[in-house]
Amino acid sequence: MYVGRDMTALSMISKSEWKDSELAFFHHSLQQITPYLNAEGQSIHQQIIKEIEARGGLQRQEADYTHGTHVSIFFRNHFQIF
Numbered sequence: 906m907y908v909g910r911d912m913t914a915l916s917m918i919s920k921s922e923w924k925d926s927e928l929a930f931f932h933h934s935l936q937q938i939t940p941y942l943n944a945e946g947q948s949i950h951q952q953i954i955k956e957i958e959a960r961g962g963l964q965r966q967e968a969d970y971t972h973g974t975h976v977s978i979f980f981r982n983h984f985q986i987f
Contacts, residue, residue: 916949920956928953929963 907930915923935950957963
């Protein structure tokens with residue numbers, strides 16, 4: 906479950922200042938509704954993807970109901986399991 910700042914608060918700061926958990930949550934959320942996003946939503950999603958790529962991907966630190974406890978690296982819409 907995501908616990909953090911909402912999009913209203915995050916929209917006022919640079920994507921480089923977002924936490925990894927915020928990038929991961931909003932990337933996943935926007936990815937699920939991609940077909941329904943308008944141009945502004947698509948632009949925000951692309952900015953999030955570029956920031957994730959600039960950081961070298963995101964690393965999952967915890968298990969949840971869809972992922973186990975193994976370490977996985979998120980990069981370019983794919984998970985690599987190690």
